[in-house]
Amino acid sequence: MAASMRLLLRRVIRLSHRYNNVTAAGVSARSGCCWAPSTCRCFSDVAGDRSTHFGFETVPETEKAKRVYKVFENVAQKYDTMNDVMSLGIHRLWKDMLLHAMHPQPGARLLDVAGGTGDISFRFLEYARSQQERQKRRTARSMQTPSSQDISNNYFTEDEDTPQESRAVVCDINKEMLNVGRKRADSMGISAGLSWVVGNAEELPFDDDQFDIYTIAFGIRNVTHIDQALQEALRVLKPGGRFMCLEFSKVTNPVLARIYDAYSFQMIPVLGEVIAGDWKSYQYLVESIRKFPDQEEFKYMIEDAGFYCVKYNNLTGGVVALHSGFKL
8 A cells, every 4th residue: 555655656746747847838838828817818819710718728719618528528537536636625515615505495496507417406405305304394393282273274285385396407518527417316316306408508508587596616617708608697597596606716815825826736737647647637627717717807797797796705715716696
């Protein structure tokens, strides 16, 4: 066991040195592109064809979606393992915090966009059902010594008062990610109230005013047109519905920021190579975090889309931010 760990450590160090050399070369080759975590996103018009960023690389807008699809197709099988490794398991706490902030009630309808592996939907269904069971226990306690009138009223209103089953729809553009999610659901025995749909966040395959809650966790930074995805979220939500987004953001503590940057840019691509055999995909994922708008800018984007009462909460010093807003 010790020998295996030493071998793994040597491989990580060797790959880390190789990655640093590649990154240094990339800096000089792409010095014209913006690297700072600012609002600049390297948009340009080249021969009439709009460009956008794919990590630190500038690509035609028409090409980004294909390349993002390929990234998640490559990482799908190791996605959950790598999430645990990259976040040291903290991503589970972030998702739990999302659910507690959401506080879904029995009968709520959730649309989880870019939710291929099902993490948010599984938590949502479990949380909503626990709320329903809690309500049933409270009702049972209150009816332990009912009067004849209480029994009569309960008999006639029981069907009306029974809440509808909560439902979750997992929508992801990547079929491989959805396949991983389905397998996880089968292994966990989760099927009731759960649907899987292939769909693009920028053009959702749902009618207007369908959902009580819209969530997107660590997915909106991969969308080519974020403003269009936000408009689609507003469209499919019912009046009073809630938008919730969990995404990597700007670290607010200077010391933590330096540690976080060193870990992200030097170690995560290396770990991606060691565990998933895919250096480039994880290099893109790290770069995409750096290119995403900071907390305040993204808050303004959500407001511009038409949401109200928009706010955000920093988690783990701003490594991740939980954004939310309501459709009126």
